[in-house]
Amino acid sequence: MKKLALLATALAMISGSASAADMAVKAYKAPPPVAFDPWDIAFGAAIMNDYVFRGVTQSNHKPSVAAYFEPRYNVNKDLQLYIGVAGESISFANRAAAEIDIYGGIRPTFGAFAFDIGVWGYLYPGGTCYYGGGATTDFAGRALSAECQANTLTNLNVMKKDVSFFEVYGKMNYTLNDMWTFGVTEFYSPNFLNTGAWGNYASVTGKFTAPSTTFGSSGVGMYVSGEFGRQWFGTSDSFYGVPAFPNGIHYADYNTWNIGVGFTYKVFTLDLRYSDTDMSKGDCNAFTSDFTASGTTNVTPINPAGLGSKWCGATGIAKLSVDLTAMSNLK
Template sequence: MRRLIIFAALLATTSAASAADLSLKAPASPAPAPFEPWDIAFGSGIVSDYIFRGVTQSNHQPSVTAYFEPRYNVTKDLQLYVGTSAESIDYANRAAAEVDVYGGIRPTFGAFALDFGVWGYLYPGGSCTDNVLTGGIPGGNVCPVSTSTIFLADGNVMKKDVSFFEVYGKANYTVNDSWQVGVTEFYTPSFLNSGAWGDYASITAKYTAPGNLFGKSGVGMYVSGEFGRQWLGTTDAFYGTGPGTLFAGGIPYASYNTWNIGIGFTYKVFTLDIRYSDTDLSKGNCNAFTSAFNATGTTNVTPINPGGAGSNWCGAAGIVKLSADLTAMTSLK
């Protein structure tokens, strides 16, 4: 009996020691990842046609783009951001490029993601475009905003400085892992510095295919679309149709609807987007709105386009875009 008691005591001591040893060797629980308030998003792309709200900004030619966007996450549900981007364009005033500067705030509330901010569109390097000749020398006349001018054979005019800004709001709702829907709203007191106010509103939808659609290839796919309306006011006198005419003080631009739908494929940081875009603007009203430098014809007469020249800058277009988008905190790790 005495030996049995001693054996039991030794067994208990050994078990306790083994348990203590095991507890010392057990891996510690991983510490929670530190909150990273700062991040930077950046990327670039090439597109077959730079379309903005249904209207080409590159004369239906390819365009390149790049952006840089520092972000500060106040909390996991509140982000502040500023950014800049640049796009190659082809405008009647021969501006060198479109340079955008913007900033805003992005709060999230569960499935709702909001975005509010200000967006500035800058067009450096432009020249005043006027259809009036002085001394028979193209470019020798004086425009209201510049003495540097270009003569356009189609009679269109465009200011040297068409820079402007918009205030905007966006809301996006994630229905589930596959579906997202959203609305957007943009307003400016002077679209393209024309003197005409502009208001753009749209609805959007996006379907993201299951991640295993293409097996383990890492390729993703989505389908997305947008329907929007661009409301426009009346320009200042620079864009008027001449003294004594109906619109001597400015042109009441035609408001229009625009829509697009497309399919995209993603792989790591790359996206290939193939899209169709269109508007309901007539060629005549499109000419009055865009001041296209290559408008042709005389039969596209509208109340705001008495000369009859027409432009295809607002019609149906197919768009192919290849882009790369990265963030410093995830893509570069």
């Protein structure tokens, strides 16, 4: 009897343990999967001592401020759609109030290759038409507007009231590893700066990102990056013509390059950069209509008056920017 009692007790204990184990398994519930939110927003602002675009200052080598707002839709982890609006303060010969950029495109990723394809519109509101010498007609004999007739820059350079234009573009970046990234870009406009001349820009880029331990545990990151590009142009319309080329001038093609070092901390970036081109001062004047251009010795076929512009020369750029995204920084 004692043996039977002991056996019954043992069986009860085993049965009780098994029941407890079953209850524990049934009581556990896996957390619900995190819902995928495809929407995101990137936005930021910057201040710089000089706003330089493809080697040419847009702010007369003076400080400029910028800001952007970019909604994004992630179809999946390898495909993003986006639109955006940005603005920069500028100093053009036509006294345009600012540059307003409206853009949109698609960013597909294939392994180490990241692409960016889209359309970029450059708007310059608030411009005023200037025409050299107070002439009543252009070189093709077409009548100028009363506004153009009444406005003449001191150095007799000319510029249209509206220089807005758009470009289609494609970019490709290849990430070799955590430190090295290389890329190529291509931009094309059928009417660059509304001059009547087509424009084509292509470049190669490179970036080295220092290991995260470079500055210890401070959270400061560092990179070195550079770009070499070439800008090609067609022929302008007669508004920008000169006596030798009354129907328009063929703007000088040029090379441009920049190299710099950047420091990052959380959402902030300080970028210090050197930029330059191989465009002559005379051809630079013909291209930019620089209202500060002066002199008479910088004569080229498209710049017979000899004015020289420093807007396309060597310059140093210091830029402090802040960049955030809703998903990463506003949760």
